[in-house]
Amino acid sequence: MLVVFIGPPGSGKGTQAERLAAKLQLPHLSTGAMLREAADAGSEPGRRAMQFMEHGHLAPDELVIAVIGERIAQPDCARGCLFDGFPRTIEQARALDQLLLEGGRTLDHVLELDVAEAELVQRLLRRAKTSDPPRTDDTPEVIPERIEVYRRQTTPVLEYYRERGLLRTVDGQGAPEEVFVRVCDTVGYRGT
Ligand code: B4P
Numbered sequence: 496m497l498v499v500f501i502g503p504p505g506s507g508k509g510t511q512a513e514r515l516a517a518k519l520q521l522p523h524l525s526t527g528a529m530l531r532e533a534a535d536a537g538s539e540p541g542r543r544a545m546q547f548m549e550h551g552h553l554a555p556d557e558l559v560i561a562v563i564g565e566r567i568a569q570p571d572c573a574r575g576c577l578f579d580g581f582p583r584t585i586e587q588a589r590a591l592d593q594l595l596l597e598g599g600r601t602l603d604h605v606l607e608l609d610v611a612e613a614e615l616v617q618r619l620l621r622r623a624k625t626s627d628p629p630r631t632d633d634t635p636e637v638i639p640e641r642i643e644v645y646r647r648q649t650t651p652v653l654e655y656y657r658e659r660g661l662l663r664t665v666d667g668q669g670a671p672e673e674v675f676v677r678v679c680d681t682v683g684y685r686g687t
Contacts, residue, residue: 502608551640
Protein backbone atom coordinates (compact mmCIF):
# COMPACT_ATOMS: atom_id res chain seq x y z
CA MET A 496 0.00 0.00 0.00
CA LEU A 497 1.24 3.50 -0.86
CA VAL A 498 -0.22 6.30 1.25
CA VAL A 499 0.55 10.03 1.36
CA PHE A 500 -0.19 12.08 4.50
CA ILE A 501 -0.65 15.80 3.85
CA GLY A 502 -1.44 18.49 6.40
CA PRO A 503 -0.15 21.69 7.92
CA PRO A 504 2.61 21.59 10.57
CA GLY A 505 1.17 20.11 13.75
CA SER A 506 -1.75 18.38 12.02
CA GLY A 507 -0.49 14.96 13.15
CA LYS A 508 1.04 13.61 9.93
CA GLY A 509 4.02 12.15 11.76
CA THR A 510 1.89 10.90 14.64
CA GLN A 511 -0.67 9.12 12.43
CA ALA A 512 1.80 7.85 9.81
CA GLU A 513 3.89 6.24 12.56
CA ARG A 514 0.86 4.43 13.98
CA LEU A 515 -0.37 3.23 10.59
CA ALA A 516 3.14 2.10 9.61
CA ALA A 517 3.30 -0.07 12.74
CA LYS A 518 -0.08 -1.67 11.96
CA LEU A 519 0.66 -2.28 8.28
CA GLN A 520 4.32 -3.19 8.89
CA LEU A 521 5.41 -0.71 6.24
CA PRO A 522 8.23 1.86 6.28
CA HIS A 523 7.29 5.35 7.47
CA LEU A 524 9.09 7.91 5.31
CA SER A 525 9.14 11.33 6.97
CA THR A 526 11.10 13.75 4.77
CA GLY A 527 11.39 16.15 7.72
CA ALA A 528 13.00 13.43 9.87
CA MET A 529 15.21 12.30 6.98
CA LEU A 530 16.47 15.85 6.43
CA ARG A 531 17.06 16.40 10.16
CA GLU A 532 19.05 13.13 10.33
CA ALA A 533 21.11 14.18 7.30
CA ALA A 534 21.82 17.54 8.95
CA ASP A 535 22.80 15.87 12.26
CA ALA A 536 25.15 13.58 10.33
CA GLY A 537 26.78 16.71 8.88
CA SER A 538 26.15 15.77 5.23
CA GLU A 539 26.19 18.54 2.62
CA PRO A 540 22.53 18.01 1.55
CA GLY A 541 21.48 17.94 5.21
CA ARG A 542 23.29 21.19 6.01
CA ARG A 543 21.81 22.80 2.90
CA ALA A 544 18.28 21.71 3.86
CA MET A 545 18.67 22.97 7.44
CA GLN A 546 19.34 26.52 6.18
CA PHE A 547 15.77 26.52 4.85
CA MET A 548 14.10 24.45 7.58
CA GLU A 549 15.18 26.61 10.51
CA HIS A 550 13.41 29.59 8.90
CA GLY A 551 10.25 27.57 8.28
CA HIS A 552 10.85 27.38 4.51
CA LEU A 553 10.81 24.27 2.35
CA ALA A 554 14.04 22.58 1.39
CA PRO A 555 14.76 22.73 -2.39
CA ASP A 556 12.62 20.34 -4.46
CA GLU A 557 15.54 18.65 -6.22
CA LEU A 558 17.22 17.86 -2.90
CA VAL A 559 14.09 16.32 -1.33
CA ILE A 560 13.19 14.42 -4.50
CA ALA A 561 16.68 12.89 -4.62
CA VAL A 562 16.42 11.83 -0.95
CA ILE A 563 13.01 10.21 -1.42
CA GLY A 564 13.95 8.62 -4.77
CA GLU A 565 16.89 6.87 -3.15
CA ARG A 566 14.79 5.77 -0.19
CA ILE A 567 11.87 4.23 -2.11
CA ALA A 568 14.29 2.21 -4.23
CA GLN A 569 15.29 0.27 -1.08
CA PRO A 570 13.96 -3.31 -0.85
CA ASP A 571 11.91 -2.62 2.31
CA CYS A 572 9.65 -0.30 0.27
CA ALA A 573 8.76 -3.03 -2.25
CA ARG A 574 5.46 -3.79 -0.43
CA GLY A 575 4.70 -0.09 -0.09
CA CYS A 576 5.36 2.75 2.32
CA LEU A 577 3.77 5.75 4.00
CA PHE A 578 4.88 9.22 2.90
CA ASP A 579 4.76 11.77 5.74
CA GLY A 580 5.27 15.37 4.63
CA PHE A 581 6.05 14.50 1.02
CA PRO A 582 5.07 15.76 -1.51
CA ARG A 583 4.83 19.37 -0.34
CA THR A 584 4.89 21.10 -3.76
CA ILE A 585 3.36 20.37 -7.18
CA GLU A 586 6.90 19.73 -8.48
CA GLN A 587 7.37 17.05 -5.82
CA ALA A 588 3.95 15.53 -6.55
CA ARG A 589 4.83 15.20 -10.24
CA ALA A 590 8.23 13.72 -9.38
CA LEU A 591 6.61 11.17 -7.06
CA ASP A 592 4.18 10.10 -9.79
CA GLN A 593 7.12 9.64 -12.15
CA LEU A 594 9.22 7.69 -9.63
CA LEU A 595 6.30 5.37 -8.89
CA LEU A 596 5.45 4.97 -12.56
CA GLU A 597 9.01 3.80 -13.27
CA GLY A 598 8.37 0.98 -10.77
CA GLY A 599 4.90 0.28 -12.23
CA ARG A 600 3.18 1.58 -9.10
CA THR A 601 0.58 4.20 -8.21
CA LEU A 602 -0.63 5.79 -4.97
CA ASP A 603 -3.52 4.12 -3.16
CA HIS A 604 -4.57 6.92 -0.81
CA VAL A 605 -3.84 10.57 -0.15
CA LEU A 606 -5.00 11.69 3.30
CA GLU A 607 -5.34 15.33 4.23
CA LEU A 608 -5.42 15.93 8.00
CA ASP A 609 -7.65 18.89 8.72
CA VAL A 610 -7.02 20.86 11.95
CA ALA A 611 -7.92 24.44 12.94
CA GLU A 612 -4.97 26.86 12.94
CA ALA A 613 -5.24 27.78 16.64
CA GLU A 614 -4.94 24.09 17.54
CA LEU A 615 -1.89 23.66 15.27
CA VAL A 616 -0.04 26.47 17.03
CA GLN A 617 -0.90 25.09 20.47
CA ARG A 618 0.34 21.61 19.56
CA LEU A 619 3.65 22.86 18.19
CA LEU A 620 4.28 25.15 21.17
CA ARG A 621 3.52 22.20 23.48
CA ARG A 622 6.03 20.06 21.58
CA ALA A 623 8.60 22.86 21.88
CA LYS A 624 8.26 22.64 25.67
CA THR A 625 8.39 18.85 25.92
CA SER A 626 10.88 17.66 23.28
CA ASP A 627 14.56 17.39 24.11
CA PRO A 628 16.32 18.94 22.31
CA PRO A 629 13.54 21.21 21.01
CA ARG A 630 13.28 21.53 17.23
CA THR A 631 14.74 24.77 15.89
CA ASP A 632 11.54 25.36 13.87
CA ASP A 633 9.09 24.92 16.80
CA THR A 634 9.31 28.57 17.91
CA PRO A 635 6.65 31.31 18.13
CA GLU A 636 8.51 33.18 15.35
CA VAL A 637 8.87 30.28 12.89
CA ILE A 638 5.55 28.42 13.42
CA PRO A 639 3.37 31.09 11.66
CA GLU A 640 5.83 31.11 8.73
CA ARG A 641 5.55 27.29 8.40
CA ILE A 642 1.75 27.54 8.37
CA GLU A 643 1.91 30.28 5.72
CA VAL A 644 4.34 28.24 3.60
CA TYR A 645 1.90 25.32 3.82
CA ARG A 646 -0.94 27.57 2.59
CA ARG A 647 1.09 28.98 -0.25
CA GLN A 648 3.09 26.00 -1.48
CA THR A 649 1.35 22.84 -0.29
CA THR A 650 -2.40 23.51 -0.58
CA PRO A 651 -2.13 23.40 -4.43
CA VAL A 652 -1.02 19.77 -3.98
CA LEU A 653 -4.44 19.02 -2.45
CA GLU A 654 -6.07 20.15 -5.70
CA TYR A 655 -3.59 18.06 -7.71
CA TYR A 656 -4.76 14.91 -5.91
CA ARG A 657 -8.42 15.95 -5.79
CA GLU A 658 -8.43 16.16 -9.59
CA ARG A 659 -7.02 12.61 -9.69
CA GLY A 660 -9.75 11.34 -7.35
CA LEU A 661 -7.25 10.32 -4.66
CA LEU A 662 -7.77 12.95 -1.96
CA ARG A 663 -9.63 12.08 1.25
CA THR A 664 -9.94 14.62 4.05
CA VAL A 665 -9.78 13.31 7.62
CA ASP A 666 -10.81 15.35 10.66
CA GLY A 667 -7.50 15.67 12.54
CA GLN A 668 -8.99 17.18 15.70
CA GLY A 669 -9.42 15.16 18.89
CA ALA A 670 -7.12 12.73 20.66
CA PRO A 671 -4.51 10.92 18.50
CA GLU A 672 -6.32 7.58 19.01
CA GLU A 673 -9.64 9.09 17.86
CA VAL A 674 -7.98 10.47 14.73
CA PHE A 675 -6.34 7.10 14.13
CA VAL A 676 -9.74 5.36 14.01
CA ARG A 677 -10.73 7.78 11.20
CA VAL A 678 -7.43 7.20 9.39
CA CYS A 679 -7.90 3.40 9.51
CA ASP A 680 -11.50 3.72 8.26
CA THR A 681 -10.34 5.91 5.38
CA VAL A 682 -7.63 3.52 4.16
CA GLY A 683 -9.86 0.48 4.80
CA TYR A 684 -7.66 -1.05 7.52
CA ARG A 685 -9.78 -3.49 9.55
CA GLY A 686 -7.14 -5.17 11.76
CA THR A 687 -6.81 -4.79 15.51
P1 B4P B 1 8.09 17.90 9.30
O1 B4P B 1 9.12 17.12 10.03
O2 B4P B 1 7.19 17.18 8.37
O3 B4P B 1 7.28 18.72 10.43
P2 B4P B 1 5.76 19.05 10.68
O4 B4P B 1 5.08 19.54 9.45
O5 B4P B 1 5.74 19.96 11.87
O6 B4P B 1 5.08 17.73 11.09
P3 B4P B 1 5.38 16.67 12.23
O7 B4P B 1 5.20 15.36 11.60
O8 B4P B 1 6.68 16.90 12.92
O9 B4P B 1 4.36 16.98 13.35
P4 B4P B 1 2.92 16.36 13.67
O10 B4P B 1 1.97 17.18 12.91
O11 B4P B 1 2.81 14.89 13.56
O12 B4P B 1 8.80 19.08 8.47
C1 B4P B 1 9.71 19.98 9.07
C2 B4P B 1 10.39 20.83 8.02
O13 B4P B 1 11.18 19.99 7.14
C3 B4P B 1 9.48 21.61 7.05
O14 B4P B 1 9.06 22.84 7.61
C4 B4P B 1 10.44 21.80 5.84
O15 B4P B 1 11.37 22.83 6.08
C5 B4P B 1 11.22 20.50 5.80
N1 B4P B 1 10.60 19.51 4.90
C6 B4P B 1 10.01 18.33 5.26
N2 B4P B 1 9.51 17.70 4.19
C7 B4P B 1 9.81 18.49 3.11
C8 B4P B 1 9.52 18.40 1.72
N3 B4P B 1 8.83 17.37 1.22
N4 B4P B 1 9.94 19.38 0.91
C9 B4P B 1 10.64 20.43 1.40
N5 B4P B 1 10.92 20.59 2.70
C10 B4P B 1 10.50 19.63 3.57
O16 B4P B 1 2.84 16.62 15.24
C11 B4P B 1 3.09 17.86 15.82
C12 B4P B 1 2.83 17.79 17.33
O17 B4P B 1 1.45 17.64 17.57
C13 B4P B 1 3.50 16.62 18.04
O18 B4P B 1 4.04 17.06 19.27
C14 B4P B 1 2.39 15.63 18.30
O19 B4P B 1 2.58 14.85 19.45
C15 B4P B 1 1.20 16.55 18.45
N6 B4P B 1 -0.05 15.90 18.03
C16 B4P B 1 -0.22 15.14 16.92
N7 B4P B 1 -1.52 14.73 16.86
C17 B4P B 1 -2.15 15.27 17.94
C18 B4P B 1 -3.51 15.22 18.42
N8 B4P B 1 -4.47 14.55 17.77
N9 B4P B 1 -3.80 15.90 19.55
C19 B4P B 1 -2.83 16.60 20.21
N10 B4P B 1 -1.54 16.67 19.83
C20 B4P B 1 -1.22 16.02 18.70
